[in-house]
Amino acid sequence: NAGVTQTPKFQVLKTGQSMTLQCAQDMNHNSMYWYRQDPGMGLRLIYYSASEGTTDKGEVPNGYNVSRLNKREFSLRLESAAPSQTSVYFCASSGTDLPGNTIYFGEGSWLTVV
Amino acid sequence: AQSVAQPEDQVNVAEGNPLTVKCTYSVSGNPYLFWYVQYPNRGLQFLLKYITGDNLVKGSYGFEAEFNKSQTSFHLKKPSALVSDSALYFCAVRDGGYSTLTFGKGTMLLVSP
Numbered sequence: 088n089a090g091v092t093q094t095p096k097f098q099v100l101k102t103g104q105s106m107t108l109q110c111a112q113d114m115n116h117n118s119m120y121w122y123r124q125d126p127g128m129g130l131r132l133i134y135y136s137a138s139e140g141t142t143d144k145g146e147v148p149n150g151y152n153v154s155r156l157n158k159r160e161f162s163l164r165l166e167s168a169a170p171s172q173t174s175v176y177f178c179a180s181s182g183t184d185l186p187g188n189t190i191y192f193g194e195g196s197w198l199t200v201v
Numbered sequence: 202a203q204s205v206a207q208p209e210d211q212v213n214v215a216e217g218n219p220l221t222v223k224c225t226y227s228v229s230g231n232p233y234l235f236w237y238v239q240y241p242n243r244g245l246q247f248l249l250k251y252i253t254g255d256n257l258v259k260g261s262y263g264f265e266a267e268f269n270k271s272q273t274s275f276h277l278k279k280p281s282a283l284v285s286d287s288a289l290y291f292c293a294v295r296d297g298g299y300s301t302l303t304f305g306k307g308t309m310l311l312v313s314p
Contacts, residue, residue, distance in 0.1 A: 189247050195244050
């Protein structure tokens with residue numbers, strides 16, 4: 088059981104380039120999330136999708152777009168990468184977006200923008 | 202707005218000694234509280250959660266946490282630390298009316314042999 092799978096694991100981009108981070112979960116979860124982790128700042132929510140067909144902004148959505156492709160897949164796109172987007176990105180999922188549901192995380196994608 | 206504070210950037214403990222990693226929270230309604238652990242270059246792994254009921258919650262790898270409503274705290278504890286417990290620990294909270302989880306900044310736990 089793979090859980091939450093993210094690709095790529097590592098990526099180096101030049102300023103202004105675009106890229107898409109892919110995420111898929113095999114737990115039949117309804118809700119999916121994208122977080123970024125920066126040193127000393129914990130995890131901050133970028134976007135989430137409470138259910139297939141819906142997406143909402145989180146705490147730090149600027150410079151990102153998302154697509155909930157189907158129930159399994161939730162992608163994060165950087166249209167014009169900036170050095171401030173150098174970070175570790177985590178995709179996550181939960182059964183529903185109800186408060187007591189546990190959120191499960193992927194292994195992370197390390198992104199460097201030069 | 203909901204928030205989480207982890208007052209210690211780092212906790213040092215000797216192997217075999219008890220450990221505590223502190224967490225305090227602020228929410229407008231009833232809190233739903235979580236602890237996660239992150240090993241180097243890995244994703245976050247769920248340890249335990251408090252939803253309702255018994256204030257002492259037991260989780261994975263021998264960890265437990267005590268919910269204290271009056272002190273708005275949810276400290277993580279383990280009776281006897283292992284070197285392999287060395288990792289980054291995150292506390293997180295959400296309330297009943299808020300759709301997303303808010304994380305603390307994390308506490309690095311270092312267990313020395």
